[in-house]
Amino acid sequence: xxxxxxxxxxxxxxxxxxxxxxxxxxxxxxxxxxxxxxxxxxxxxxxxxxxxxxxxxxxxxxxxxxxxxxxxxxxxxxxxxxxxxxxxxxxxxxxxxxxxxxxxxxxxxxxxxxxxxxxxxxxxxxxxxxxxxxxxxxxxxxxxxxxxxxxxxxxxxxxxxxxxxxxxxxxxxxxxxxxxxxxxxxxxxxxxxxxxxxxxxxxxxxxxxxxxxxxxxxxxxxxxxx
Numbered sequence: 001x002x003x004x005x006x007x008x009x010x011x012x013x014x015x016x017x018x019x020x021x022x023x024x025x026x027x028x029x030x031x032x033x034x035x036x037x038x039x040x041x042x043x044x045x046x047x048x049x050x051x052x053x054x055x056x057x058x059x060x061x062x063x064x065x066x067x068x069x070x071x072x073x074x075x076x077x078x079x080x081x082x083x084x085x086x087x088x089x090x091x092x093x094x095x096x097x098x099x100x101x102x103x104x105x106x107x108x109x110x111x112x113x114x115x116x117x118x119x120x121x122x123x124x125x126x127x128x129x130x131x132x133x134x135x136x137x138x139x140x141x142x143x144x145x146x147x148x149x150x151x152x153x154x155x156x157x158x159x160x161x162x163x164x165x166x167x168x169x170x171x172x173x174x175x176x177x178x179x180x181x182x183x184x185x186x187x188x189x190x191x192x193x194x195x196x197x198x199x200x201x202x203x204x205x206x207x208x209x210x211x212x213x214x215x216x217x218x219x220x221x222x223x224x225x226x
Contacts, residue, residue: 002117003226004194005174006164008146009110011124012132013180016100016200018046038105039225041081049073050183053125053154060120063152066127070094097126099131110159111140116226119143121164123177125154144168156187178222179212186210196225 008053010017020040026038037155051141055186058066071094084092085093121144122131130148135142146163148154165173172192173226179197182205188195189210197212198219207216214225 004118004176005170006121006144006168007113007176007178007226008121008123008127008164009178010180011102011126011134012097014178015102015105015106015110015122015180016101016134016137018042019193021100022093022096025093027134029085029093030083032052033083037081039085041077044080045073045077057153057157063149063154066125066130066148067094068098078132094186098130100137102137103219105219107138107140109222110138112142112223113226118226120225121146123164124148125160138218156190158187158191161188161191161193169209173180176225178219182206185212188212196222 012018019039022042022045023038026042029032030038040067044120051184052069052073053065053066054060056069071090074090074093087205110120120140120142122142123136123146125148126134127149129143131145133145143166144167146160146167148160151157151159151161153159157204161177164170167170173194176196177184177188179188179195181202185197185205185206189212194217195212196214198214198217200218202217214221216222216224
């Protein structure tokens with residue numbers, strides 16, 4: 001008998017390599033810009049995207065779409081680095097979030113989880129339409145999509161983590177969520193779900209009261225948990 005009734009995955013950190021996906025595209029867009037500045041541009045874009053998710057939750061003016069947040073975070077990064085971009089180029093960069101490159105081991109690990117008999121889903125801050133687009137990179141299909149636009153807020157708000165519980169009628173202890181970042185870990189544990197952290201960067205949670213149940217350096221470690 002399987003340990004859990006559902007295994008869910010964070011998308012943009014746990015499953016996909018953002019730097020390897022976006023840095024080459026940014027480099028082609030600004031071919032005369034130094035590699036170090038391109039990397040800083042990409043990291044600023046991502047940092048401000050994550051910051052804006054929390055701002056969206058805190059303002060309580062309704063959830064700003066993830067697509068819009070990604071656009072505005074890019075605009076901030078362009079201003080910060082004093083770069084200009086045509087509207088068509090800007091649209092191409094944002095669209096790249098629908099075609100990201102998975103971590104090398106992600107596809108075989110997901111396939112093995114499915115072969116073990118676990119139902120799998122994504123539980124992510126993206127808009128559902130974006131999540132469905134980006135996971136087409138995997139030959140194994142996901143059965144469930146728990147997207148932040150279904151909850152009207154972003155992780156780490158508990159409403160996002162409650163989606164599988166509410167929609168499938170299962171208990172928190174029956175869900176293993178594979179987180180990619182420390183904030184996601186804390187949100188997962190605060191909501192009562194079991195958490196496995198694919199902690200590639202050797203990061204730490206801010207509050208040890210919300211540490212993960214399992215931790216490993218890449219997704220291969222998940223198979224040892226199951």
